[in-house]
Amino acid sequence: MTAQKGKFITFEGGEGAGKTTQIQLLKDHLQSKGIDVITTREPGGTPGAEDVRDLLKNGDLSKWDGTAEALLLYAARHDHVEKIIKPALHKGTWVLCDRFSDSSLVYQGVARDLGVEKITQLHEWALGNFYPDLTFVFDIPPQKSRSRQQQRNQQADIPDDRFEQLAIDFHQKIYEGYISLTKLFPDRCVLIDATRNVHEVKEQIHSNI
Numbered sequence: 001m002t003a004q005k006g007k008f009i010t011f012e013g014g015e016g017a018g019k020t021t022q023i024q025l026l027k028d029h030l031q032s033k034g035i036d037v038i039t040t041r042e043p044g045g046t047p048g049a050e051d052v053r054d055l056l057k058n059g060d061l062s063k064w065d066g067t068a069e070a071l072l073l074y075a076a077r078h079d080h081v082e083k084i085i086k087p088a089l090h091k092g093t094w095v096l097c098d099r100f101s102d103s104s105l106v107y108q109g110v111a112r113d114l115g116v117e118k119i120t121q122l123h124e125w126a127l128g129n130f131y132p133d134l135t136f137v138f139d140i141p142p143q144k145s146r147s148r149q150q151q152r153n154q155q156a157d158i159p160d161d162r163f164e165q166l167a168i169d170f171h172q173k174i175y176e177g178y179i180s181l182t183k184l185f186p187d188r189c190v191l192i193d194a195t196r197n198v199h200e201v202k203e204q205i206h207s208n209i
């Protein structure tokens with residue numbers, strides 16, 4: 001295969017941090033500059049990976065432990081990378097992805113206590129050295145993001161999913177995990193102050209492109 005020409009950008013952070021809005025705004029911005037761009041998400045992005053998303057998100061919290069979650073996530077991620085992400089990048093299309101491997105590092109590696117090393121080994125086994133070119137980490141205190149998320153679910157009249165059912169101390173671990181992550185990968189991770197308004201967050205993101 002020819003060398004990758006597009007740019008792979010991922011968006012990370014706790015629940016309700018405002019990633020979806022900013023992904024759409026960045027997509028519009030890039031398209032206005034004539035860049036081909038697709039948006040996608042994890043878990044998901046292919047029919048098979050969307051099936052895995054349903055398995056992971058729905059049902060009882062005790063349905064899967066951290067190891068089972070990590071294996072399901074990497075099965076979905078492998079399918080997504082091979083069928084959608086890599087082919088797009090090779091064509092020169094930019095890919096904006098809502099969550100990727102850093103979610104596994106933080107949710108399963110840190111918050112579910114599997115360890116960053118185990119997730120890194122799984123990543124290398126499933127995907128080799130394939131990582132995002134740039135990752136925006138949305139920084140927002142867990143209490144604030146959690147209340148945004150709950151509001152959204154109430155408005156849409158949908159119950160909390162498996163991950164949203166987890167207690168606030170789990171979300172605190174996720175928050176701290178993301179802060180450590182940006183220190184672990186300073187070359188590709190940019191911390192975004194997601195407590196600011198939509199316009200200010202957009203400015204922070206677009207100035208890093």
Ligand code: TYD
Nearest residue numbers: 014015016042043073099100103104107163
């Ligand atoms: P989603 O509704 O997409 O969450 P959000 O809107 O907050 O991005 O649900 C995805 C859930 O899956 C989210 O709670 C985080 C979790 N997750 C992991 O635990 N590990 C992973 O590797 C990924 C990609 C997601």
